Amino acid sequence: MNSDQIKGKAKEVGGKIQEEAGELVGSSKQQAKGLKNQAEGKVQKKVGDAREAVEDALDDDVTINRGNRQGL
Template identity: 45%
Template sequence: MNKDQIEGRVEQAKGKIKEAAGAVTGNESLKTRGHAQQAAGKVQAGYGDVKEDVKDGIKKTADRL
């Protein structure tokens, strides 16, 4: 697991908390910011996943040589 995967998933969790707090308090702005933070975290985690996949692919190719 790399830094982007971890940070992205943390941002997703923080966004879920914000979104839930916004829903409970009726604060649409907080709810929207939480949703946006989740989306940004998902993108960052996805980027980290791709980096990890590429790294694994390169390692497997090198092992075959």
């Protein structure tokens, strides 16, 4: 897990809490801010997921190439 995945999920959860709090007190402004934060968090988490996938692919490629050089 990388920092974008963690921060994104945290922002998403915080946004959900903010949305629910806004609903509880009848503040459409807080609900909207909560929805915005949820969306931003989801995007940031997806960026982290993509980054991790690229890093994993690069790690696999390095491992394969190392094996090829060693005659494996």
